[in-house]
Amino acid sequence: MLDLPSWNKAIHLKKEVESTVCRMQASGETWETVVEYVFTILNEIAQEDFVQNCSTTCPAWVAAILKLQIFPIRIKHGGNKITTLGPGVFVPDSEYLNDHFRGKVDILDFGDHYIWDIVPVLRYSTAGLKYISEYRTSATVEVQVLEPVAIDRNTLNEIWKRRVALTRSWYFLSTI
Numbered sequence: 007m008l009d010l011p012s013w014n015k016a017i018h019l020k021k022e023v024e025s026t027v028c029r030m031q032a033s034g035e036t037w038e039t040v041v042e043y044v045f046t047i048l049n050e051i052a053q054e055d056f057v058q059n060c061s062t063t064c065p066a067w068v069a070a071i072l073k074l075q076i077f078p079i080r081i082k083h084g085g086n087k088i089t090t091l092g093p094g095v096f097v098p099d100s101e102y103l104n105d106h107f108r109g110k111v112d113i114l115d116f117g118d119h120y121i122w123d124i125v126p127v128l129r130y131s132t133a134g135l136k137y138i139s140e141y142r143t144s145a146t147v148e149v150q151v152l153e154p155v156a157i158d159r160n161t162l163n164e165i166w167k168r169r170v171a172l173t174r175s176w177y178f179l180s181t182i
Contacts, residue, residue, distance in 0.1 A: 016067040020074065023047055027076045027088065037086060038117060041078045045116045047071070048124040057126050064130035072131040080108070080115035093134035099125050100139040107138050 023044075030040050051057065051068055075090045096111045098104040098121055107113060114121070114128075114135075128135060 016065065019047075020067060020070045023071060023076060024074050027074075031088060037078070040088060041115070041117050041119070044076050044078060045119045045124065048127050051127045052124050057130075060126075068127070068130060069132070072128075072133070078115050078117075080113045082109060082111050082113075084109075086115060091128075091131050091133035091135055093136070095133070096136045096138055097121065097125065097128055099137050100141075103138045103141060107141075111136075113138075 026043065027040060030043065051071070054068075056063070056065060056068075072091060075088065077089060077091050077095070078086060079089055079095060080086050091114075094112050096107060096113045098107070098113050098115075116124075125137075
């Protein structure tokens with residue numbers, strides 16, 4: 007009789023997930039197939055007792071999976087990639103705000119899958135993920151001012167008029 011070791015997710019799942027995603031990419035599997043597989047794994051982890059009981063500690067085997075290069079990211083400038091989680095990745099967990107962020111940030115993209123099912127697992131990540139639902143107030147929104155793409159003649163004329171008027175006022179006040 008063969009003496010095979012029993013499969014243990016705490017020992018074997020990380021290696022299995024990593025090698026399966028790598029193999030799927032190498033064999034040309036579709037983006038949707040890879041996304042489906044990764045979501046299924048994370049959803050299975052979400053059913054674990056430590057997640058269901060909202061434990062503050064995360065088992066090492068889950069922490070190791072959350073550091074793998076297996077996550078589907080929709081890149082802000084178009085396209086997608088499978089990569090690791092990081093501080094530049096947003097989790098689309100807000101029905102109201104998700105559409106406002108698409109195309110503007112790198113966003114975790116599980117397609118049609120219900121992301122809220124796996125958010126409790128993602129919260130165990132130490133990668134510094136950003137959750138779109140946390141951007142509801144002006145205090146949490148990082149505003150980035152962009153340079154104008156084209157010169158606006160009307161605005162430049164108005165600025166020039168006000169500069170001239172201000173200069174005249176200053177000159178007039180300095181002669182009094």
